[in-house]
Amino acid sequence: MKPHPPENPHAYPFQLIDRIDACEIHRYAIGLKNLTANEPFFQGHFPGQPVMPGVYLIEACAQTAGHVIQDGEQPVRSCYLSGIETFRIRRPVVPGDTLAIRAELERHIATLYRFICTVTREQEIVANGILILALPPV
Amino acid sequence: MDELKQQIKDLLIKRLRLKTTPDAIADDAPLFGDGLGLDSIDALELSIAVEKTFGVEIRDAEQGLVAFQSINALAAYIQEKRGETPPA
Numbered sequence: 517m518k519p520h521p522p523e524n525p526h527a528y529p530f531q532l533i534d535r536i537d538a539c540e541i542h543r544y545a546i547g548l549k550n551l552t553a554n555e556p557f558f559q560g561h562f563p564g565q566p567v568m569p570g571v572y573l574i575e576a577c578a579q580t581a582g583h584v585i586q587d588g589e590q591p592v593r594s595c596y597l598s599g600i601e602t603f604r605i606r607r608p609v610v611p612g613d614t615l616a617i618r619a620e621l622e623r624h625i626a627t628l629y630r631f632i633c634t635v636t637r638e639q640e641i642v643a644n645g646i647l648i649l650a651l652p653p654v
Numbered sequence: 655m656d657e658l659k660q661q662i663k664d665l666l667i668k669r670l671r672l673k674t675t676p677d678a679i680a681d682d683a684p685l686f687g688d689g690l691g692l693d694s695i696d697a698l699e700l701s702i703a704v705e706k707t708f709g710v711e712i713r714d715a716e717q718g719l720v721a722f723q724s725i726n727a728l729a730a731y732i733q734e735k736r737g738e739t740p741p742a
Contacts, residue, residue, distance in 0.1 A: 599695055626715040628698045648698060 524579060525594045529556040532576035533617060539583050544620040547580030553611040568609035573643045574600060577633035581619035585629050585651050595651040598628065603645030613637050619647075627651050658729045661707070669703040670696050681725045689724070697722055704728070710735040 524531060533547035551568060558566035578597040586592055609615065619631045627650055635643040663676035666685075670692065683689040686697070700722065701712040710732050712721050721731035 599698075623698075623701070623713060625698050625701055625712070625718050626694055628694055630698060630702075648695065650694075 525582075525592050526579060530575075531579075532572060533579050536580070536583050537616070541586065541588060542584065542621055544618065545580050545583040547576065547583070547617040547619070549576055549615040549617060551609065551611055551613045551615070555611070558611060566611050568613075570603075570605045570643070573605060573609065573635055574603055574645070574647065576615070576617050577619055577631070577635065577643075577645070578647055578649060580617045581621075581629070581631040581633065581647060581649050584619055584621050584631070585624075585649065593651065593654075595629075595649045597647060598650040599630075599648030601630070601646040601648065603643065603647070605643045607637070607640065607642040609635075609637070609642055613642075615642070622646075627653060655729060655733070658732065659725050662725055662728055662732075665703055665707055666690070666700070669699060679725060684724060685722050685728075692722075704732070708732050708736070 524533065526532070533549050535548050537546045537548050539545040553566065555568070557569055557572055561567060561569050575597070582595045585595060614637065616636045618634045618636070620633075622630045622632050624630065629649045629651065631647045631649065633645055633647055634641060659681055660676060663679050666672060666679070667674060667676065672690065674690075679690065686692045692700070697718055701718060704721075705711050712718050712731075717731075721728050
């Protein structure tokens, strides 16, 4: 289990995973996200009816995927979400939920990495899709 | 070989949503940069499309550099990997 931060290049209010539960470089990672009622995005999405925005689910997948393509050296390099090939949000995600986010590297060409991502809550798939990340050359 | 090249052009246009016709793509024109103007994210998408359509893997940058030079190069690469006619 990796604590988080400092393993992630993101900071408040944009840290969308709380820790990395498993990570094999260039294979896969599993990120964990606990949603509290205090998440900044719940204030406006929506007042009195909090639901995690779909784009934040995508970002949580991308942040998890980012750990897979690091070379293990510090500091952690920022990578960029550069493609959403497909993404489905199947269930609403609300305060109190714990999400397990799995990002599996499917292939890469040059600096582009294609991931199959699955977000589950108590074994139920709440979202899944295929994302592409770019790791800019040093 | 000509049929394969035609199939590749059709695939390129369809998968990458190019606003051109198969006849307008020269067999020896570069696919990237000054040629068709594709970029690296197109290369990734194309590698998936080639794998699904022709059953041939393009899994790394070195293979991609060879295969994605032109329509001619891609056709030769596919034939070679399928164990058909070796490239000229």
